Amino acid sequence: MNTNLSMFADLYQFTMMYGYYKTGKMDDEVAFDLFFRKNPFQNGYTIAAGLETVIQYIQNLSFSESEIEFLKSTGIFQDERFFDYLKNLSFTGDLYAVPEGTIVFPNEPIIKVKTRLFEAQFIETALLTQIGHQSLIATKANRMVKVSKGKPILEFGARRAQGVESAVLGSRAAIIGGCSSTSNVKAGKEFNLMISGTHAHSWIMSFESELEAFRSYAELFPDQLILLVDTYDTLKSGLPNAIKIFKQVFKKHGKPQKYGIRLDSGDLAYLSKKARESLDQSGFYDAIIVASNELDEYTIRELESQDAKIDAYGVGTKLITAYDQPALGCVYKLASEKINNKWVPKIKRSENPEKITNPCLKKVVRFVNEDKNEALVDLIMLEDEKIPSQPFEVFDPIHTWKRKIVQQCKWFELLQPIYLKGGLVYQSPSISEIVDNVKENLDQFSKEHKRFSKPHVYHVDLSQKLWDMKMKLLAEIK
Structure with a gap:
């Protein structure tokens, strides 16, 4: 910075x-x-x-x-x-x-x-x-990416970080770990990161009706139209209103570059499946479903195991604070x-x-198998020590009876x-x-x-x- x-x-x-x-x-x-x-x-x-x-x-x-x-x-x-x-x-x-x-x-x-x-x-x-x-x-972010089955992880933890610098540098680290974008605009500017975001519940609540709030947002951002549907009732209000707006936008502007809904509460697996059904029945097969709400790698893994119909995960607190460690x-x-x-x-x-x-004085040498391109061992050596001729034996520095042969590396x-x-x-x-x-x-x-x-x-x-x-x-x- x-x-x-x-x-x-x-x-x-x-x-x-x-x-x-x-x-x-x-x-x-x-x-x-x-x-x-x-x-x-x-x-x-x-x-x-x-x-x-x-x-x-x-x-x-x-x-x-x-x-x-x-x-x-x-x-x-x-x-x-x-x-x-x-x-x-x-x-x-x-x-x-x-x-x-x-x-x-x-x-x-x-x-x-x-x-x-x-x-x-x-x-x-x-x-x-x-x-x-x-x-x-970076490591925490990578764990989330590891279990998301290729679905994007969106970092938006700035409001929950322990200070401004932690938020900005944390966003940078999250991208290094594999997140696709950050909501942190300063981090985006400082480090040339992709930024993304939609709107909060307060946007919905500031209008007389949810439908009016969605319509106003769609008029402003017709090509980046992700609507937050859980302010009042996800399935009975938010989702039907979002579908109405999508129909209006398609008719007036054509198909948006990106459009869909965000779920931020409730049973995300159940709601995503129901939402997917409704969106598909209305012809919006490529509308995306973004899920958020105190997510971490364990919750994401559970959602994936339940075949949740989620296309991207928004992660905040438990990533930017490395919540469990x-x-x-x-x-x-x-x-x-x-x-x-x-x-x-x-x-x-x-x-x-x-x-x-x-x-x-030391150096660290990584030995990688030539055939499989697979790392075999890292060897901490004296700085001026020559790399040993292969094959050679290495051993665990604590449990010295544990040994292996390094060759063809x-x-x-x-x-x-x-x-x-x-x-x-x-x-x-x-x-x-x-x-x-x-x-x-x-x-x-x-x-x-x-x-x-x-x-x-x-x-x-x-x-x-x-x-x-x-x-x-x-x-x-x-």
Whole structure:
């Protein structure tokens, strides 16, 4: 959204930056990984999103005089020279990321930051927010698309989002996940998204009769004529009145480019079947039926299983808020630090095994079967490690007895350079290109991995060298 978010940080970012400055560590070179620990919604995968807004954030890094004065007014930072460093702050290091629309999995870095400690620590909160939120919404949207059997999912959750920016960026993420359009006009303008919408119940109620309301709307929008039919009585009033208007429009203007009804309450499966019967009996075979009302992927799946006569689904609250899991839980952890001109691996140990981090400078390599074009395994490797000759064996980093042989596979690295030495080297794709990337990525995974319920777990393994280093560091901790 081309907004300066430099002040968008937790206080501890500023206190740690101040501490690094005072202790002479601010220019130490470090590497951080951004990743998540668990797929959301019990899904088998996550769709990476949010990189474009991360780039905009980094490009716009700068502090105004009023922002510096605010930080001074807190009384927390006593050394005036610290503020001079903030005034001149910019990103000078390397940043690698998976392109938006890439299918990603727990524990593999989505972003790798390699720069001086002063900068790397500062950008933590903004990166986590942008990537976590948009990846979550994109994945939620994709689950709905997955069960709709090719029927469009229309996103219109702006009024239910947790704030304006969440609504706008959420709309963008929903399109990445597979939604066909958004009702959010600002998102449409900002990101060149298809917008769609009709009218509210208040339009109907503002006229003396439902028929008059429909007639007035039809006069204004004869080619985009979707009428909301449940204000008073769907089958006894709304639907018959809509059919009357369709007949008038056909006679006066000819067949509309798009026309139909929207159901927003009641038993959607039953009402859609009855509506389809009435529309077909009146000769309006291509009139569409749009359904809304607190829909999510579970409701859509049920409606489809009941053979509901619905042509498109309008989804709001439960998509834009990621209703059943409102956070992805991304983390940003120190992986390595350059000491005496040598990279030294760092690891976080925890009583919870899933919270133990993977140390070292790393890359993520995906191996795809050449014959079936099916992803077999993602291997997290040391950054300078050579790709092993095939065939070779991989093993689960927790349950090490679980092993498989990799052979006859092509491979590619997931993390791509975005910034090198502070310079932007990446050309951001269009939204349509990102959507295509999602489709191409998903085509590489088996039906079992994409299963809606209890999907097969995809293999994300550590190379032998990385696993050995991790075990060595854990053994050395006292």
